[in-house]
Amino acid sequence: MLKRKIRNLAVGLSAFGLAVSGVAATEGTANAASYGWVYIAFPKWLGNCASGNGKVTGIQAYTDYWNTNWDMGDDLVYGKVALGQRNTVIANLACKTSRGGYYQYVFRDDVVPTRNNQTVWVGQTGWTRN
Known part of the structure; x- marks a missing residue:
């Protein structure tokens, strides 16, 4: 049970990291204010x-x-x-x-x-x- 929770947490953090890196990658494409x-x-x-x-x-x-x-x-x-x-x-x-x-x-x-x-x-x- 504990191993499953740790694995789910790791998968969730990986998905969060991908989402954040995707935002960071697109952030620089906007016109500079x-x-x-x-x-x-x-x-x-x-x-x-x-x-x-x-x-x-x-x-x-x-x-x-x-x-x-x-x-x-x-x-x-x-x-x-x-x-x-x-x-x-x-x-x-x-x-x-x-x-x-x-x-x-x-x-x-x-x-x-x-x-x-x-x-x-x-x-x-x-x-x-x-």
Whole structure:
């Protein structure tokens, strides 16, 4: 019984190794991306912190190439992206009102920054860039 489990584990690991080497072999065939850093803003005018008339005071955000644990103080982060390609942005916001604060899940969406240091605005009602 133990020998059978060890053999099955070895077969499974071999299959995993083949799958990983296949991915690695095909990974280099894609066009190389040009990476850059962009300002990702979560403004109120795109529906952020709209519940309770709040103001964005903190951001927890992710792109395909970067992430930040809570960045506090304003509605802006500086994130790494692939330029001219779709980048998934996922974010949670800390919102503050005169009566306290709350958290808001923003969205998961794809944005396409085109140049380094560009500003991309994202929110409940969509995204845009300068």
